[in-house]
Amino acid sequence: MLWGATLRSPYPRAGIRAIDLTAAVRLPGVSAVLTSADVPGSKVYGLEFADQPVLAMGEVRYHGEPVAVVAADHPETARRAAALIEVDWDVRPPVTDPAEALLPGADKVHPTGNVVRHVRIRHGDPAATADVVVRGEYEVGMQDQAFLGPESGLAVPAPDGGVDLFVATQWLHADQRQLAACLGLPVDKVRIALAGVGGAFGAREDLSMQVHACLLALRTGRPVKIVYGREESFFGHVHRHPARMRYEHGASRDGRLVSVKAEILLDGGAYASTSAAVAGNAATLGAGPYDVPNVSIDAWAMYTNNPPCGAMRGFGAVQACFGYESQLDKLAAALGLDPVEVRIRNALSEGCVMPTGQVVDSAAPVAELLRRVRDRPLPAALPAAPDQRELPGGVSGTTRGEGVVRGVGYGVGIKNVGFSEGFDDYSTARVRLEVIGGEPAVLVRTAAAEVGQGLVTVQAQIARTELGVEQVTVAPADTGVGSAGSSSASRQTYVTGGAVRAACEQVRAELLRLAAERLGRPVAELRLAPGMVESTVDGPLATVAQLLGAGAIDRTVQWRHRPTEPLDPRTGRGNAHVQYAFAAHRAVVDVDTELGLVRLVEIAVAQDVGKAMNPQAVAGQIQGGTAQGIGLALMEEIIVRDGIVRNPSFTDYLIPTILDMPPTAVDVLELGDPNAPYGLRGVGEPPTISATPAVVAAVRAATGRPLHRVPIRPEQLILDGAGDGAGAGDGYGDGDGDR
């Protein structure tokens, strides 16, 4: 087996005059050194637009872009060989400000221009006037998914000229389609099996090392493994879009929303990835879970020479939620109303119309979720002589309670479930029922990626429930069965769960048809009980084992949720989303106002999940999603200066530890959605969305600081005007707190 390594660009933007591979090729132990010239098929790939080079083609557009790949007998040899490649760079000034990139005459990152997509939503009367108007500018930093298992995969060349790839990914068939195109192979010669996936959160939607490992394996005729380290991982996947947002909310004196106007600018970085869909979400969900008669929203996803951004848990809804929830607090203050009360007065409910014109046609318990988190008892105040570990700064001993103030804040959010805007979003399941060792047994096979969310367990639960069979095996996911779609958009239990259920229903129908034939009974009289076919009239008739004998029933089903529509490009109207999901948070914080340190005391979350398919896994999703929202509020940001990533490590990019996480109280509602399998509602993303504004609101309540930017930095809590993106001359804030 060989090990692969990647040479990456040290510049955010540069031409490549020449590449000299001589020294790298000559290093003992090196088997291959490849550049773009060695890519036999399409030299570019992408999820929505094929604009990203497999290896740089004459120029690079972001810091860390792959330039060449090496295969060698040891990972260290491969790394040293990559370092021996000599590139003659023509360094150029990067485009790093998305607002400047939008200006007429701006330097173009791609020949097609700098706008990946502009989404325009117009709803109601654009000239509507209101008694009270509040305005704000908000900014969200670049968050990383920071899954713990860095990108990795093993490519094995096959005797038929194809390749077998074992890889951690979110969507096997999207990888397969792009790989086949880049390798110049028929799709059936690129076979992919899911390897262990150490978390995903959107970062494994785009290709990373997949084409590189396959190219090296096919060139050398030997298996090639590529495993990124943590630093390379920060360059190896897309991030959450940084956003600059301008909001204007108008309301009547009694606190009813009259209008929402918003401009949302998303920095998509060097390549498109899923930026277009992220902009669609930010725009269509940009007014939040509120009933607003007049809405005007524009969202842009921009090309720059910053790191590419794409999917991360919450997908465009996270950024907007920080904006509109900050506004609701501002509005509450302007009206002299309680922050929860103003939200409840405007809460979306079933039957309301979204700014796209789409009617919300299942439960939307926004007011109830808010009441639930509000009505929980508050945690006890700090005692007079608190335990050091319960104070901001913890065992560092930076305070004994002096200068510490408490605050409480709320947030509520909305997320779409499943792929939107007319996308043909389906999953495929194969279910086989046979008798093994005298007992009925079921094999479930799908290509759905288990990324830690518990999907394998849910598939087994569904098969057991539908077929009354104890012995259920969920086969490892691979491309030997049809596409399951992506493990993203909170969709997999809905869509692959729906496919498994539909396949089970077909298997059951065939078993009952067989039973009717063998037993001479009308099929309408028969039903399936555990291990047994019984008559609704006479009770048990025959065991499944007796009926099937050595035979098997095997059904493959492609299952779709109800279709969605594209957005009208002029007005943004359209039934674009499959399902909406909601969560609300209440955060309680203690802030050391002398040092700007924040300690979360408690966070409470309420979420409607329609039906908790696996209650333990549902709670785990809500707790884990909440943690990522807390991270964005208080610590997580990839610092990019002049296009250069400054903190690609877990030393400098901080994610919440067990000390940062407070007790998390979870309240689950189950208001079934009649359109969804079992009534379920996607779970994974909503808790990430509303956690962030709730924490920020709590810190505002404690400190009185405006806090227009996340993550909050200590200096924003101590120094007037420090690092708080509000009010800069360009209208989008100056962005960088510690410049």
Add this chain to the structure above:
Amino acid sequence: MIRLACTVNGRPCEVDGVWPGESLLYVLRERMSLPGSKNACEQGECGSCTVYLDGVAVCACLVAAGQAAGRTIVTVEGLAGAPPAGPAAGAPPDGPTAAAPAGLDPVQQAFLETGAVQCGFCTPGLIVAAHDLLRRTPRPADPEIREALAGNLCRCTGYEKILDAVRLAASRIGDTRDTGG
């Protein structure tokens, strides 16, 4: 290249051809077929590679292979009562349908039962770190659990169910001790 001899999970091990720059973690995973310990940061920030080295919990990524010579290592594979798993070939597929291995350590069992495992990448390190905590402090209070596990990052769970797991394991170990079992 060096030859490395040490004791891993109770068995004497000897591997040849080790490049001196390799970490103990690399040797365990790539040369000894013990992939339980995970590599998430390779700089001692995440705790995913936590193992016992002569009875002390360490990050295997920060131990040079040569430093392990002649020493005793216990990995997450060595905590269960059953013999440590060999090379992955022939092992049953992961998933809820695979039978739980016999003789799991109480910490491992508690992680399974409480839902403290999502993607599983942090789990081996957290199990060793929690095992180490409970050896030293059989009945830890929550702040003690938090301090002891502060060096282990988890991105999936929000840690709530990891706390549940450690509390459950502590209660069971304590019960066993209380009854002299």
